[in-house]
Amino acid sequence: MVDHSLHTAAEPILARQTPELATERSARLAAEQTTQRLQATIAALAGARVPQDVAAVIIQQGLHDLGICLGLVVLLTSDGTAVDVMSSIGFGHVPGWSGHGPLPRLAIDSGFFVVEVVRTGQPVWLGSLTAIATAHPERARLLADWGVGSMVCLPLIIDGRTIGCMGLGYSEPQAFDAPERLFLQALAAQCAQAMDRAQVYHDAQTHAARLQALSEASAVLTRAGLDTPLIIEALCGLAMVHVGDGCAVRLLSGDRRTLTWAVARNRDPEIQAFVEALMCTGEPAEVGLSGGILAGSESVFLPVVSAVHLDFLAHGRLRTMVDRYPFHSLISVPVRSSGQIFGLLTVTRYVADQSYTEADRQFCQELADRAGMALENARLFHAERAAHALTEEALRRTGMLQRLTASLSMAVTSGEIGQVLVHEGSRAFGAHSSLLMLVSADGDALELLSAVGIDTGLSALWGRLPMAQAGAFADVVRSRVPLFADEHAAWLAVAPVLPGTKELPPGPRYVLPLLVGEQALGILGFAFAEGRALAPDERQLLLSIAEQGALALHRAWLFAAEKLARRLAEAPEEKARLAVLVRDDFLSIASHELKTPLTSLDLQQEVLFRAAHRDPALAPYRERLDMGRRQIRRLTRLVHDLLDVSRLSAGPLVLAHEDLDLAAVVGEVAGRFAEDLDRAGSPLTLALSAARGAWDRGRLDQVVTNLLANAVKYGNGQPIAVTLRVADGLVSLAVRDGGIGIDPAQQSRLFQRFERLVSTQHYGGFGLGLWITRQIVEAMGGTIGVVSRLGEGATFTVGLPWASRLRHGADLAP
Structure with missing residues (x-):
């Protein structure tokens, strides 16, 4: 028998448990469904490689599983000024949008729901149209037109930072209960993680592509070699391929004051035509943002170009182009290498939602730096080649001068000298004709001495x-100034009355005076083929040839006069007088003859010396060139001594006084002797008091130079001391050495002309330095003396009246 009383008693309990079990089963089922939906979403997101794919998965999930009528996923731009729409669905009319393709970029201050959520990082739950109208009355009508009855906007957050927003719209009101909110928040979290993974993947892919592009750029620039135009073209082409709708490369001028257009490209043919019209223009290098880049070597990075930026970016015709074809984004970077800026690389984009990123700027700078290294290599190569060419030219001219000097030294008569000048000069410079004319004895005419390339008529x-x-x-004879007419029209303008000048072939004409002192002996002229104008250094060399030719002619005349004088001199007294005159004439001629070629030779030797220190190929010749330079300068000092003897023998020497500090003069001379002192092994000590007075600077310099040179020569490597004191209205200059010394018995001859107290086998010179020094000092009203013993060195002391006026026209003859 069944006991129904127990069943009857359990019925109330079962009745109470059934709703609870149903609720539990419903919750469990909802949780399982939510988990399945999330798992399906996660599985779909696993295959998304780029942010746009991630956003499309989220939108499709909402469309199919949530029944949304409107969806939107946005990401914050790298500069934080806007959001880019990754994917969207259900949008009707949007201002500025054609309805095709992605929605336009939204500025961070535009006020849209999704933008506000990105800006604040807080979710927005709006379960009805009323709630929407309350929160955003200005957007409610638009959303209603799109069929939206409720919506939710959730921030996409990674590591505490908001990277974007997920917005979903429903056609019906939604309660957004706790389970639904949990699911949507989980969906937003999965979206954020997937977006972050996709962005990392995208960045890695972009970075790899950029590295590959830079590797290819290096190869392209390497193939361009040392050709600067090819390097510039390659740089512009690479920028256009990878980052630019438009690209321009501008280079700094040689004086670094102007930016000139080297190359410019644009994808739009209409803009390209406008750009090509700007290629002939330039702009000051310090203007606007370009000046900032050149001054600080920093780039200009403008993801969004504003009107204020344009005021700095563009001027003149360039501003006209920018106003007509405004660009949206810009990068301008220096093309540089080893701290030197060669120019600017500028790239632009014109589409509003394609702003440049920091990665784009870094890529452009890397590209420009590679081009900068290529440009530096090209410039170094061309500079080295130019320097080598200059060295070769200097060697050629030195050889030409040596040949000309040798030929002139062998010519005895004026006619022989004239033939050397016109033939050697024409051959050296490539002149098609040349002539030499001398002033007649009466001074009324010019007489043709020698010519080449001129017809007999x-x-x-x-x-x-x-x-x-x-x-x-x-x-030219009257003015003693050379005439350089590079153009034939210029020649006709200055020589209209010269007979036969119009029949000459066109081309440059150069006429040089043959000068000895202030006297013009005649002219040396050269004519060249049209277009063969001489460079400045060639003109200088031409002047040197004319100077040497004039001295050679003067020497020939003196030589002829000396021969005549010897024939006329019959009495012993006359012979002695003529001998002195001949000696003095010889000293004058020899010193003048030697000075000009020595000056040219010194200049050429200096050029070769500097070239040898620049060009590794000439390194083995550096020591020999340095020795040659020292010997030339020693010979120059000896020639100056001969010139002084000539001047002193000719009569009074004019001294040009000026206010100066003798201590400063001594210091300057000591500085010039640094190399000689070091070579002799003699340390120099200076003890100088200020001594300002009215003296001839050049002659005081000569006095100090002679005394110090004497101490170096005979100082036997011992210390040298120079002291300068002022006392009782007298300036005392003393130069003391610890060298070989001077026998007191011989000291009376020390200041005589051509006196040598030591063997010429061991000590060179003419024996003129101390004699000239005494003449100068005595002309200034001073005295010079010496205190010395053999083996104990010598002390030369010069005494000068302090602040005294010089005696103009003092007779310095012996």
Whole structure:
């Protein structure tokens, strides 16, 4: 028998448990469904590689599983000024959007729901149209038109930072209960993680692509070699391929004051045509943002270009182009290498939602740096080649001068000298004709001495030209200034009355005076083929040839006069007098003859010396060139001594006084002797008091130079001391050495002309330095003396009246 009383008693309990079990089963089922939906979403997100794919998965999930009518996923831009729409669905009319393709970029201050959520990082739950209208009345009408009855906007957060927003709209009101909110928040979290993974993957892919692009860029620039235009073209082409709708490369001018267009490209043919019209223009290098880049070597990075930026970016015709074709984003970086800026690389984009990123700027700078290294290599190569060419040219000219000097030294008569000058000069410079004319004995005409490349008719016409008809030739003689006419029209303008000048072939004409002192002996002229104008250094060399030619002619005349004088001198007294005159004339001629070629040789030797220190190929010759330079300068000092003897023998020497500090003069001379002192092994000690007075600077310099040179020569490597004191209205300059010393018995001859107290086998020189020093000191009203013993060195002391006026025209003759 069944006991129904127990069953009857359990019925109330079962009745109470059934709703609870149903609720539990419903919750469990909802949880399982939520888990399945999340798992399906996670599985779909696993295959998404880029942010756009992640956003599309989320939108499709909402469309199919949540029944949304509107969906939107946005990401914050790298500069934080806007959000980019990754995917969207259900949007109707949007201002500025054609309805095709992605929605336009939204500024961070635009006020849209999703943008506000990105900005604040807080979710927005709006379960009804009323709630929407309360929160955002200005957006409610638009959302209603799109069929939205409720919506939710959730921030996408990674590591505490908001990277974007997920927005979903429903056609019906939604309660957004706790389970639904949990699911949507979990969906947003999965979206954020997937977005972060996709962004990392995208960045890695972009980085790898950029590295590959830079590797290819290096190869392209390497193939461009040392050709600067090819390097610039390659740089612009690479930028256009990888980052630019438009690209321009501008280079700094040689004086670094102007930016000039080297190359410019644009994808739009209309803009390209406008750009090509700007290629001939330049702008000051310090203007606007370009000046900032050049001054600080920093780039300009403008993801979004504003009107304020344009005021700094563009000027003149460039601003006209920018106003007509405004660009949206810009990067401008220096093209540089080893701290030197060669120019600017500028790239632009015109599409509003394609702003440049920091990665783009870094890529452009890397690209520009590679091009900068290529440009530096090209410039170094061309500079080295130019320097080598200059060295070769200097060697050629030195050889030409040596040949000309040798030929002139062997020429005895004026006619022989004239032939050397016109033939050697024409051959050295490539002149098609040249001539040498001398002033006649009466001074009224120019007489043709030698010519080459001029027909016999013109030679006869110019055999003797009266000064009134000699035109430009006579002007050069009178003014003693060379005439350089690079153009034939310039020659005709200055030589209209010169007979036969219009029949000459066109081309540059150069006419040089043959000067000895202030006297013009005649002219040396060269004519060249059209277009062969001489460079400044070639002109200088031409002047050196004319100077040497004039001295050679003067020497020939003196030589002829000396021969005549010897024939006329019959009495012993006359012979002695003529001998002195001949000696003095010889000293004058020899010193002048030697000075000019020595000056040219010194300049050429200095050029070779510097070239040897620049060009590794000439390294083995550096020591020999240095020795040659020292010997040339020693010979120059000896020639100056001969010149002084000539001047002193000719009469009073004019001293030009000026206010100066003798201590400063001594210091300057000591500085010039640093190399000689070091070579001799003699340390120099200076003890100088200020001594300001009225003296001849050049002659005081000569006095100090002679005394110090004497101490170095005979100082036997011992210390040298120079003291300068002022006392009782007298300036005392003493130079003491610890060298070989001087026998007191011989000291009376020390200051005589051509006196040598030591063997010429061991000590060179003419024996003129101390004699000239005494003449100068005595002309200044001073005295010079010596205190010395053999083996104990010598002390030379100069005494000068302090602040005294110099005696103009003092007789310095012996």
